[in-house]
Amino acid sequence: AQSVTQLGSHVSVSEGALVLLRCNYSSSVPPYLFWYVQYPNQGLQLLLKYTTGATLVKGINGFEAEFKKSETSFHLTKPSAHMSDAAEYFCAVSAGILTGGGNKLTFGTGTQLKVEL
């Protein structure tokens, strides 16, 4: 079984400040990890993903995340927040077909990011 825990349901930062959204996962097999963003009244959009290889992955809109196996974490960061970053962010985990775990995504409960002037 897999699960994701997102620490902090609401995060508030000032424009230009560092954004850090936390995600910890639990998986009995090597995980595939994802971050999705959801703007109001829209579907989820992929920000970035980790499958194998380089543990620091870069995504769209200046976001990046680092896979740390020892800490079972996949935190999302952005050096400088912009007003347009205000949205809800979801971390998700998948086992991937190669490990026989199926390919469905299990999502965290989401973190609402607020960006203030």
Add this chain to the structure above:
Amino acid sequence: DARVTQTPRHKVTEMGQEVTMRCQPILGHNTVFWYRQTMMQGLELLAYFRNRAPLDDSGMPKDRFSAEMPDATLATLKIQPSEPRDSAVYFCASGRQGTTGANVLTFGAGSRLTVL
């Protein structure tokens, strides 16, 4: 850009009525997922298909929900009879399962269901 199309975008109905939500996955995608989003439960997986075959519907209340893929261009989620607790946003997502197994999903805009 290729999109996952969901209809209807909004639906208000009365308890006991049948509700059908439709999804057109992206052409060439071989996996389709149905998720439900509520404030209390977050995103819950209801069902998913690969190559039109149902693989997992364990998250779906079997007595009232059903999911099908009549063909590769259409997935449906039906609720009969609907109840107020079914009020939620229902998302369809499709993906192409490649050799790495990294199933990157593209989500539709969702169908917002309100059951009175």
